[in-house]
Amino acid sequence: MLRVRVLGGGREVGRAAVTVSLGDGRQSLLLDYGVNFDEEDKPRFPEHVKPSEVAGLVLTHAHLDHVGAAPMLHVTSKVSTVATALTKRLCEIMIKDFIKISGYYLPYEEVDLYNMIDGIPDYSYENEVQLGDYRVKLLNAGHIPGSSMAYVEAGEYSVVYTGDVNTIDTRLVSRARVSGVKADVVIIEGTYGWVKHPPRELVEKEFLEAIKEVTDRGGNVLIPAFSLGRAQEILTLLYEGFEGNVFYDGMIRQIYEVFISYPEYINKYEELLKSKEEFKPVVRPSQRRRIVDGRGNVIVASAGMLKGGPAVYYLKKLAGDPLNAVFMVSYQAPGTPGRHLLEDGIPSEEVGPVKARVQWFDFSSHAGVDGLLELLKSFSNVKHVVVVHTSEKAGKYFTEKIRETMNDVSVHLPHNNEEIMIE
Ligand SMILES: [Zn+2]
Ligand SMILES: [Zn+2]
Numbered sequence: 001m002l003r004v005r006v007l008g009g010g011r012e013v014g015r016a017a018v019t020v021s022l023g024d025g026r027q028s029l030l031l032d033y034g035v036n037f038d039e040e041d042k043p044r045f046p047e048h049v050k051p052s053e054v055a056g057l058v059l060t061h062a063h064l065d066h067v068g069a070a071p072m073l074h075v076t077s078k079v080s081t082v083a084t085a086l087t088k089r090l091c092e093i094m095i096k097d098f099i100k101i102s103g104y105y106l107p108y109e110e111v112d113l114y115n116m117i118d119g120i121p122d123y124s125y126e127n128e129v130q131l132g133d134y135r136v137k138l139l140n141a142g143h144i145p146g147s148s149m150a151y152v153e154a155g156e157y158s159v160v161y162t163g164d165v166n167t168i169d170t171r172l173v174s175r176a177r178v179s180g181v182k183a184d185v186v187i188i189e190g191t192y193g194w195v196k197h198p199p200r201e202l203v204e205k206e207f208l209e210a211i212k213e214v215t216d217r218g219g220n221v222l223i224p225a226f227s228l229g230r231a232q233e234i235l236t237l238l239y240e241g242f243e244g245n246v247f248y249d250g251m252i253r254q255i256y257e258v259f260i261s262y263p264e265y266i267n268k269y270e271e272l273l274k275s276k277e278e279f280k281p282v283v284r285p286s287q288r289r290r291i292v293d294g295r296g297n298v299i300v301a302s303a304g305m306l307k308g309g310p311a312v313y314y315l316k317k318l319a320g321d322p323l324n325a326v327f328m329v330s331y332q333a334p335g336t337p338g339r340h341l342l343e344d345g346i347p348s349e350e351v352g353p354v355k356a357r358v359q360w361f362d363f364s365s366h367a368g369v370d371g372l373l374e375l376l377k378s379f380s381n382v383k384h385v386v387v388v389h390t391s392e393k394a395g396k397y398f399t400e401k402i403r404e405t406m407n408d409v410s411v412h413l414p415h416n417n418e419e420i421m422i423e
Contacts, residue, residue, distance in 0.1 A: 007045025055132025193398025
């Protein structure tokens with residue numbers, strides 16, 4: 001008997017946390033331990049788990065919705081934790097920043113973060129590690145640099161937990177490949193389980209043309225972007241396809257440096273390196289003023305949903321002129337300023353109505369429904385599929401599609417705290 005219990009990310013996107021367990025009082029294996037945020041931007045945590053009941057923790061990648069709660073397990077004890085070397089480094093940066101911004105709401109401190117980080121061995125794809133009853137191997141997930149899927153052997157069962165996954169090649173990471181990997185149970189994300197993404201080349205072409213249009217007429221373009229992954233993907237694309245002044249601002253700078261020092265995790269490393277050499281970081285407030293007063297400038301700045309960071313400064317300065325543009329390239333969660341900007345043209349009271357051109361481009365780092373189905377079918381021996389990290393709507397659509405296209409497979413769409421027993 002294998003038990004799969006969903007502690008977070010059941011019919012919701014974020015606070016990913018799943019345990020796999022052989023039962024009979026044996027310890028379980030914890031896969032991710034993340035957070036998400038309520039309407040007031042306060043962090044929400046997954047169901048509690050006792051460190052003494054956990055044989056090990058796998059962190060698939062450094063986004064806070066997968067790792068933001070993990071240091072909680074290292075406050076009073078130690079839990080053996082594995083992640084790729086790059087994820088380990090990025091976790092340190094992301095969680096330190098999280099403590100700086102939301103520390104008041106967190107049940108752990110920086111010292112607990114370092115207890116966790118210092119205990120993670122240097123680890124890469126395809127290495128195997130034994131955590132109690134569970135043998136774990138990390139496979140490339142194609143989502144962001146360093147991201148992995150967890151392949152787990154538990155007794156007679158083989159299980160794959162995809163974490164967040166992408167099935168197309170991007171500049172930063174090559175796509176997830178699993179052909180022939182045996183998985184009796186696949187625990188798969190379904191963020192875009194109801195979406196067909198447009199072909200990436202088409203999105204890139206439209207994006208570059210739109211930027212050229214705006215800058216040719218003397219307008220400035222603000223591109224709010226997530227500082228981990230999306231920003232560097234966009235900067236590398238701009239290096240290849242746009243000639244003009246490009247600047248980047250915010251935590252993007254620090255993560256750019258980290259990516260540069262981990263070439264083995266980057267798909268188009270040369271292009272990434274050249275883009276960093278070519279484009280200019282913004283390090284002083286006076287530079288910001290010169291950029292917004294100038295013409296034909298492109299600024300990639302965090303935060304991606306305009307919840308804060310230098311992007312908000314640029315937005316305020318550029319919003320009033322229809323010659324300028326704000327091009328959104330990241331997911332916009334409901335209730336965020338970025339989502340408000342797309343839906344009604346007013347990101348916040350503070351900024352007011354935006355007269356600049358506003359447009360959204362689908363640069364998702366999650367597979368859409370076709371990619372997810374293709375991925376599922378390329379495993380061998382699949383008997384159970386558990387869909388997590390998905391909205392109610394996307395989850396229902398996706399599970400229906402799985403039932404339509406795969407025979408003899410039990411499909412589950414669990415709620416939080418639900419346990420699935422597998423014979
Ligand atoms: Zn992610
Ligand atoms: Zn996620």
